[in-house]
Amino acid sequence: MRLLSKLTFAAAFMVFAAAVAAQSGPPSTITVEQPWARATPKGAMTGAAYMTLKNKSNTEDRLTAASSDVAAKVQIHEMAVVNGVMQMRQLTNGLPIPASGSVILKPGSYHVMLIGLKKPLVADETFPLMLTFAKAGNISVTVQVKAMGSNPSGKGGMGKMEMK
């Protein structure tokens, strides 16, 4: 009985340890906060993921690449609407994250672009995303899909009329 409880405890601990390892890996200088994406229309081949990247180290780091099971390709892009024209640029040199600073990826700005979606992103579902940093290495995150039209605070969404 005592042995059983020890074994149970040990097993539980291993599951917990494995979960921690899967979540954060070795202590990283980069933290990824609130990764999220908007649901995509049917037939859409692209989507975008947003998040806040925080750099705890005293040297600049750089988000250089990303990959995900849900898309054929993942690129890092910057977009802006300038004088009524939507402009989008791939950041081929990656996205710098300043020393002891942070970068917010959000609609109308930086985003992780998912290209060749294998299926639409559906609200309330999640998908895995692997982020690669020049110094911090690989960080795996789970992206929360929110309703179309959602903003970073989680407001908005299909069927709701919100006066801005």
Next chain:
Amino acid sequence: MRARHLAITAMAGVAGFAVVALAIAFVSASPHTEQVAGIASIGGPFTLVDDTGATVTEKTLAGKPYAIYFGYTYCPEVCPTTLFDLSRWIKELGQNASKLNYVFVTVDPERDTPQLMHAYVASFDKHIRGFTGTPAQISKIAKEYRVYYKKIPTSDGSYVMDHSAMIYLMDARGRFDTVIAYQEKDATALAKLRKLLTMTPTS
């Protein structure tokens, strides 16, 4: 390097936008817009194909005022957001919604087939139709609506599109009224659509 790249394309974009801005300034400066010949500078005849595969022309839209937006289905953010916003506004119009036409025209005809446009617009309000065409047909309608669009290559040999991100509001005779800007406030966007409702063919 990136800033300079953005600045150069921004200037190119500004050139296209300036035409629209001038037209808007010209129109809004005139108390009786229907008397202004310059109104004809935005809009014009076109031949395209809708998302069911049927040929459409400017006559397809005649008789009802319409909202027309140019984008592409590979657009990760601006186009779905705009069509989502437009869908919410259409819902707010209630029974009046069917008194207007709503069109999403692709600026990426090489990838946006009628089938893809059909699947795409089905995710939004049912009033919204998708138009595509040959590259030459798209180029023609874009010129008529003073829409700026440009292919921007990506590292994988593919491309994204820069494009004008505003909804054009046209009266029942296909004459330009005004635009709804990207992420415009619900209240002003709805006011513009409701004003458009009053612009019947006989007015």
